[in-house]
Amino acid sequence: MVGWEGTIALNNATGARLDDRIERSALGDQLAFEQIVTQHQGMVFSIACHFLRDRSLAEELAQEVFLSLHQNMHSIKSPEHLTFWLRKVTSHRCIDQSRRLKLRPTVSLEDVAEPAASASENDLFLSEMLRRVVDTLPEKARMVVILRYQEDLEPTEIARVLDMPLNTVKSHLRRSLSMLRDKLSRTLGEVTL
Amino acid sequence: MSRLDDELRNAFKRQQPPADFSARVLERVARQPETRPSLWQRLSALVETPKMRWVAIGVTAALLIAIGAAQYSRLTSKAVDDTGKLSQVVPPPQEKKAAVKPAEIDSLISHPNAVVVPKKHTLSLKRHQLAAARVEKAPEMKSEAEAAKDKLMLALSIASSALNDAQKAVHDDGLKP
Numbered sequence: 001m002v003g004w005e006g007t008i009a010l011n012n013a014t015g016a017r018l019d020d021r022i023e024r025s026a027l028g029d030q031l032a033f034e035q036i037v038t039q040h041q042g043m044v045f046s047i048a049c050h051f052l053r054d055r056s057l058a059e060e061l062a063q064e065v066f067l068s069l070h071q072n073m074h075s076i077k078s079p080e081h082l083t084f085w086l087r088k089v090t091s092h093r094c095i096d097q098s099r100r101l102k103l104r105p106t107v108s109l110e111d112v113a114e115p116a117a118s119a120s121e122n123d124l125f126l127s128e129m130l131r132r133v134v135d136t137l138p139e140k141a142r143m144v145v146i147l148r149y150q151e152d153l154e155p156t157e158i159a160r161v162l163d164m165p166l167n168t169v170k171s172h173l174r175r176s177l178s179m180l181r182d183k184l185s186r187t188l189g190e191v192t193l
Numbered sequence: 194m195s196r197l198d199d200e201l202r203n204a205f206k207r208q209q210p211p212a213d214f215s216a217r218v219l220e221r222v223a224r225q226p227e228t229r230p231s232l233w234q235r236l237s238a239l240v241e242t243p244k245m246r247w248v249a250i251g252v253t254a255a256l257l258i259a260i261g262a263a264q265y266s267r268l269t270s271k272a273v274d275d276t277g278k279l280s281q282v283v284p285p286p287q288e289k290k291a292a293v294k295p296a297e298i299d300s301l302i303s304h305p306n307a308v309v310v311p312k313k314h315t316l317s318l319k320r321h322q323l324a325a326a327r328v329e330k331a332p333e334m335k336s337e338a339e340a341a342k343d344k345l346m347l348a349l350s351i352a353s354s355a356l357n358d359a360q361k362a363v364h365d366d367g368l369k370p
Binding site for chain 1: 197198200201202203204205206207208209210211214215217218219221222225234
């Protein structure tokens with residue numbers, strides 16, 4: 001059985017391994033870079049996928065993020081810095097891409113399909129509906145929600161990633177959540193959210 | 194934690210890209226022309242190793258000492274120079290009667306009240322005034338030199354402690370496996 005000491009030791013070992021990978025990758029070790037990509041591809045791809053709602057576009061963007069990482073590997077100082085850098089670059093690129101392609105859906109919040117079945121019966125459907133409602137938010141508010149619920153980041157961390165004042169992040173979250181709550185309580189009736 | 198939070202977490206779960214994603218990234222990396230890091234980036238990377246960092250600190254400290262010593266010697270030599278001048282105060286040059294030139298006669302005729310001072314005399318007068326001003330400033334400069342000396346001593350003590358630390362760190366690094 002592994003106690004908390006064991007867990008800490010395991011985390012330290014993982015951090016040290018990643019540190020080593022970063023160092024080796026900065027020196028041009030392709031294998032180390034591949035390991036970094038494999039470790040972080042889920043995070044980068046998911047942010048892009050949830051934001052752009054298009055898997056092929058998300059994949060393209062995620063590849064560009066990793067290409068950029070490869071060019072800037074020498075500036076990465078630690079595993080934490082690597083994660084922060086990837087989140088930041090992915091978020092900003094997603095927002096830019098969305099603005100460039102005018103990807104924001106033209107459907108209004110009112111047009112979002114209401115689920116036919118109850119939430120408890122059909123969680124997948126509810127999740128899809130939530131994603132669609134979040135999709136109607138402005139770019140920055142959408143990214144705030146994605147970083148909050150996909151990456152489980154605190155508002156202060158989101159503010160750092162998006163170069164945004166903390167109060168703006170908080171107000172984006174508050175407004176988005178109240179909008180989602182309204183929409184869902186109208187849809188689900190008596191279910192309290 | 195509300196149910197909405199849970200539902201949002203569930204809706205925005207991480208997704209995995211296609212299986213060949215990393216292979217495709219590496220393929221694109223290989224296709225890219227290799228970008229050489231700039232001189233500044235290479236330099237900063239060099240200084241980032243702990244040993245080199247301490248060497249850089251040592252070099253900076255040595256440079257500071259050299260600059261401080263040069264400044265101190267310059268200030269003290271200036272002070273000595275001015276004290277020497279103090280002992281041999283040059284008497285103001287005697288105003289000699291110079292021969293009046295024809296051009297000056299013309300200007301005297303047109304402006305009878307104007308006083309004509311020969312050019313040579315004005316120059317020597319100015320030099321004398323400058324020397325007198327320096328002599329007056331001598332105590333002030335002496336105190337400045339004293340202050341500079343104090344500063345230098347402080348800088349030297351800081352630099353020597355930094356050098357000691359650097360030496361110790363390099364020694365410790367050498368002991369590490």
